[in-house]
Amino acid sequence: MANRLVAVDDADYRLPEPVINALTTTLGGTFVASIIMVGAGIDTTGVADSTTAIQNLLNAAPSGSTVHFPAGHYKLTDALVASKPLTITGFGARITQSVGGKAGLEITSSDVTVRGIRFTGAQFASLVSGERAIYPHGSTSAAPIENVTIEQCVFDTWGQGALWAQYCDDIQVTRCVAYDIRYAGLMFLSCTDGKVTKNKISNVTATPNAYGIAVSHLEVGTLADNPRSTDFVIEGNAIDGVPFWEGIDTHSGERITIANNTVRNAMIGIAAVGSGWGGNKYGPHDVQIVSNTITHPSTSGSGGSGILFAGENTSTGVSADAATGSIIGNTVRGMGVDTFGLGGIRFNDTVGLVVTGNTIVEPTREGISIYHDNRGFVVTGNTIVDPWTSTAGRAVGVFVQSSHNYGVVIGNHVRRESKTATNVLNYGVEVTNVTPNTITMLGNDWSAGVDGTILDSGNITAVSFDASLVTVGKTGEKVGFWGVTPVVRPTAYTQTYSTASKTHAAYTANDKSAAFTATPAALGDAATLADLNALRVAVENLRLHHESTAKVVNSVVDDLQATGLVQ
DSSP states (O other): OOOEEEEEESSSOOOOHHHHHHHHHHTTTOOEEEEEEEETTOOTEEEEEOHHHHHHHHHHSOTTEEEEOOSEEEEESSOEEEOSOEEEEEEEEEEEEOSTTOOSEEEOSSSEEEEEEEEEOSOOSSOOTTOEEEEEBOSBTTBOEEEEEEESOEEEEESSEEEEEESEEEEEEESOEEEEESSEEEEEESOEEEEEESOEEEEEOOSSOOEEEEEEOOSSSOTTTSOOOEEEEEESOEEEEEEEEEEEEEESOEEEEEESOEEEEEEEEEEEEOEEETTEEEOOEEEEEESOEEEOOOSSBOSSOSEEEEOSOOSTTOOOOOBOEEEESOEEESOBBTTTBOOSEEEESEESOEEESOEEESOBSEEEEEOSOEEEEEEESOEEEOOEESSSSOOEEEEEOSSOEEEEEESOEEEOOSOOSSEEOOEEEEEOSOSOEEEEEESOBOTTOSSEEEEEOSOOSEEEEOGGGOOOOOTTOEEOOTTOOOEEOOOOOOOSSOOOOSOOOOOOOOOOOSOOOOOGGGGSSOOOHHHHHHHHHHHHHHHHHHHHHHHHHHHHHHHHHHHTSOO
16 A cells, blocks of 8 residues: 655645655655645635635645645636646535636646646626636647546536636546536547546537537647647547537547537527648548437527538648548437528538448438538438428438539438428429439438429439339329430320220231222222211211320330330
């Protein structure tokens, strides 16, 4: 069992630092000091300023020791600094920063753990740079600090962020609570190998941008100066209330897993998006968004997408650093913009994106929005329930919104349930009139569309689909096979002669090839004029019937050619 040193910072008794250092050296590095924050200059009522006294003890603590705050309230007027490896604990302790623009605890050393302390800021009514509860950071991306752990802490009332980490490697934040934060609950900039688990974050209020959890980098200099954040796991967190922006975000992150989180009451639930400045554009790479639950309590839409997945390219048909990854098994409810769309899941500027097994309930105005420049995507096995809009626009299950989309849409299902609105599930899928798009649709069930199953707005380069689960004949529906431009259902045929038979009678030839040679006088009974007129009428009726049959056959061929069934 490790030896423990208890140092009381008062005039009566305190081991001098040389003694502490000597003991540590003598015991071969196994000696663990425990510094208790009591004594002269430290006020546990939160009335007097304890900054200097606490900082003195942090400075005096041996490297690798534990500094403990007893239960109480500690007032600061400047940021504390942990500049050596320490474990800082304090269950029941509250540290309040009373001065605006100041952090609570700045960490500039590797091997620091902070556990069980509540950090309260000066205000959160406005965004003030520097107001961060804990600020761990290296000096540059080339000189990060390592092995930083923040656990079971509480952060409230901070004008910028609860945790603000930059240039950190191997950072863990777990079981913390953050609320009443202006800009970001947990922010990571150019950090690597992070684990962000089981935290609770609420009421992050800044506008136009705010984040519950963000894994990003500063958009200045180059990627060498401010590289992507990489190799993060963001799992099991609960975020409630980022009303003006994003619950969980990565800007240009790489190898990021966002799994089993709950996001509620955020404008955008989860965003994996690009970043760009000075002509540089960087998309997120290998981002896995898996088994999250995203909900919004409003019945009029959240104002943004449930899941947004995008590279940095904002212009159609332009090559850029595309986003890669997957969106798997998430539940999205009540997200989107009534007057514009955005819907449950929206993606653009991606390569090889897989969207599968998601359940999207009551999105507005589309369940899945395939925006632009998506190459090699797969949308499969998703269920979309009651897409809706209260406007005159259309509500659809899947919306191919713009151009340069190349992929497959397979085995998806739209369903009508109980949502009431001006329009609910008008079509299973809609394809815009902007070219080019090449999309294969197979085995989808669009049949619940109220006005039709597939709405093609026209002029599509190539859209193919398997109609086995498509209900045909609804108003405005278009169908096309083998690459022809889809058309609406042909107009009805008029059947004046309604008798029909599926049996084609056998034909027996009775060819009269020999010419008549007899004269009327030799016939015994000469034909009367009435007989000849009757024969003339019969022949004319036969000619007209043949002409009508030929026209009908031509019309059938025209309609089959228009749908692509014959050439």
